[in-house]
Amino acid sequence: MTHPPTPAAAPTPALAPDVPVRWAALGWDHPAAAELRALMDAEIKPRYAAYGPRPHLPPPPAAAEIAVTWIAFTGPGEPVATASLHALPGDRWEIKRVFVRADHRGRGLATAALAAVEASAAERGVVEVLLQTGVRQPEAAALYAREGWYRIPPYPPYSRDPYSVCFAKRLPATGGAERGSHA
Incomplete structure (x- = not known):
């Protein structure tokens, strides 16, 4: 299923020249975002699956909690990569759902998705962003470490999940109006 991208007011992240995609800043509830999730x-x-039910994990965020969802579309309009900026309680922000379709991996799209969401956060004056992944996602942990993220103890709402692996990253100050940090 393909979806036409909605024009974005936010800046488009830089990509490797061999990756023919267009980036759009959309809503969490956009059909392309739902498809990628x-x-x-x-x-x-x-x-x-081997860990059984994990009822202590939070439900997916509501659309109103998501400041922006970046989505990469191919020329024909196929959504291939995404990442979102989620407002947490206590003036904290996290990056959610960094994902690239398997047939588009290895082209810098995950790095570009992270950069887009980090830029959106910095524009809002956020000084530190958080993210959560899991022990069964070593490729994600390697990406985050490579992109300057550092490990932190699991933060709420993941504090009680023994399989969560959490990261944080300080962002450069841009003079945005809102401030946010987990410190």
Whole structure:
């Protein structure tokens, strides 16, 4: 299924020249975002099946809690990569659902998605962003470490999940109006 991208007011992240995609800043509830999250769930959930139910994990965020969802579209309009900026309680912000379709990996799209969301956060005056991944996602942890993220103890709402692996990253000050940090 393809979806035409909605024009974005935010800046487009830089990409490797061999990756023919367009980036759009959209809503969490956009059909392309939902499609990519469903693909991510289908890939990730089996990795954690042996751990059984994890009722202490939070439900997915509501659309109103998401400041922006960046989505990369191919020329024909196929959504291939995404990442979102989620407002947490206590003036904290986290990056959610960094995902690239399997057939588009290895082209710098995850790095570009992270950069886009980090830039959106910095524009809002956020000084530190958080993210959560899991013990069964070593490729994600390697990406975050490579992109300057550092490990932190699991933060709420993941504090009680023994399989969560959490990261933080300080952002450069840009003079935005809102401030946010987990410190």
